[in-house]
Amino acid sequence: MKFKTRIIISLLPLTLLFTGCSKTVEEYNKPAMYWYSKIVENVSDGDLERADSYYSSLQGEHIGSPLLPEATMILAIAHMQQEEYLLSEHFLDEYIKRYATPNEKEEAEFLKIKAKYKALPNPRRDQVLIEEAIKEGEAFKSNYPNSMYVEIVNTMLTRLYLAQFVLNEEITDLYDRLDKPKSATYYRGVNPQSWIVSKDINRAIAPWYRAWFEGDGTSSWYAFMIPDTKSVVSRNSISEDMNETNSSENK
Template structure:
């Protein structure tokens, strides 16, 4: 009986020991930059972006000047875009542009920023400010890079956003009409008069705003 008890206690202590070793193994530090980069890529490939973000923090903390950092930031940004986590994607993009935003790579970075904002739209009614801000960015981009590789795509997004805003203004104006507030309705229709989009140019969405905006 004593022998059985001893085996049991030994087994429990062994499990505790290995559990402790496993916990400690997660607390890694002082690793080469390539080690952190490769580990981050594995986490991205498995879909664990939260862990990938944490690993990037280790890479950045231990190797602040590593040439792998800008590449890692762009990869994480794209991974978060693919996962529809646009706020996190924009965070990495903003940091990238602050540190590495030369004119050459700024064109691509700004395009991705506009694209992330565009695909981050879910409801025109709730995202009116985001629509306006993204339109401003798109127009500035077209002026800055008139012959850029991504300018045609930015122009397409600009047109879709302008049409969305036009339809939204008309929708709000009709709502004020029903509430017998003609002055308020006139304000929104006046905004549409200043737009280069005309009502005849737009076919209103029949299957919901979200799908229509990205078609």
């Protein structure tokens, strides 16, 4: 009896090992409805990472399934609600390219602009994303002039143009402080919106823990710690420095 007990106890870890492994075995070769139901179940539970993996299985095993368009849009909206805007944009791109009908494309493209707009909580930090959002917003207005979303897009574009204007002003001030007049002149020239009056703009107020390091866009508390040397900060300043070097060599 004791011998049998010892055998059972010694085999118990192996039993637990194989039992545990069986729970992590990858699932495959399932009907499309199975994968779809798993996506919906995990979205409901807030586990979007697992929902994305089930989406990959649905797309891989059932490339022509009529459930794919709806699953793609569900994940796009779910990621947007969880403020995962880049993933939301990825699924919206997938939906527009593969599944959207002409009538559905308008709403999907609006949601894509909204995702890009909401991904900009700190306008000073992503100049390219602002430019892309403006470009897509203007394209939407051109493609769908009578859309029910036009006024919302106009509101987003107005705020984006203001953010871009303020960012360019701050970059101009930076080049002025670095004694790079050509670069400063360039950035003054990329602010052609005559309808924007600089003094009338209410600047965004950063939280104290960011403002402490970012300053007000014109200076920072730690400026005294930065050595007063020439800095290469963009392709414009690079070309400026090269021109200055070439002119001195020619002399």
